[in-house]
Amino acid sequence: MESFTLARIIHVIAVILWIGGVAMVTTVIIPAVKKLKSKEDQIKTFEQIEGRFALQSKITTLLTGLSGFYMLYVLDAWERYLDYRFWWLHAMTLVWILFTVILYVLEPLVLHKLFKEYADKNPSKTFSFMHKAHWFLLVLSLVTTAGAVAGSHGWFFIK
Numbered sequence: 001m002e003s004f005t006l007a008r009i010i011h012v013i014a015v016i017l018w019i020g021g022v023a024m025v026t027t028v029i030i031p032a033v034k035k036l037k038s039k040e041d042q043i044k045t046f047e048q049i050e051g052r053f054a055l056q057s058k059i060t061t062l063l064t065g066l067s068g069f070y071m072l073y074v075l076d077a078w079e080r081y082l083d084y085r086f087w088w089l090h091a092m093t094l095v096w097i098l099f100t101v102i103l104y105v106l107e108p109l110v111l112h113k114l115f116k117e118y119a120d121k122n123p124s125k126t127f128s129f130m131h132k133a134h135w136f137l138l139v140l141s142l143v144t145t146a147g148a149v150a151g152s153h154g155w156f157f158i159k
């Protein structure tokens, strides 16, 4: 059971670093970048910061997924996917899939190029869209985290 507890520790620390970083980008960095005077400064600053964070997030999402699936394996709790009271497990898996696809597939192949193109044409619209997208992912992640802490300690909200 020690390995299960170790997986839970890794899971929670990875989630703190990952979702905490999303909160920082959403509530501090994007608003600050939006206030920079020139379009060139906005694009350069955002790319430098988000680029470093993307690398960290790749590691923390990987650790979250590995430790999460390991806990499911140890608990032999795969049937939870068939029970709606475990909506928070569905939510955790959905958030994880969303970020994994964005970080490992969409960002390097499509989003990076699109961002440069649109930010160059219309910076304020592009940053405002990106800000909204970050808020959506942050709120979804926080609701998921609240549901996961409550659910894994026996408070299910739904009977």
Ligand code: HEM
Pocket (backbone or CB within 6 Å): 008, 011, 012, 015, 019, 064, 065, 067, 068, 069, 071, 072, 092, 093, 095, 096, 141, 142, 144, 145, 146, 148, 149, 151, 152, 153
């Ligand atoms: C494939 C992705 C994931 C899987 C398979 C997974 C699986 C699990 C499992 C099995 C538990 C323990 C449940 C129990 O003790 O009954 C857990 C706990 C938890 N997970 Fe996940 N998880 C995943 C992603 C995430 C994500 C994306 C977040 C945050 C946004 C998250 C946040 C948490 C939290 C906060 C706990 C509760 C820890 C505690 O209170 O001790 N997980 N997860």
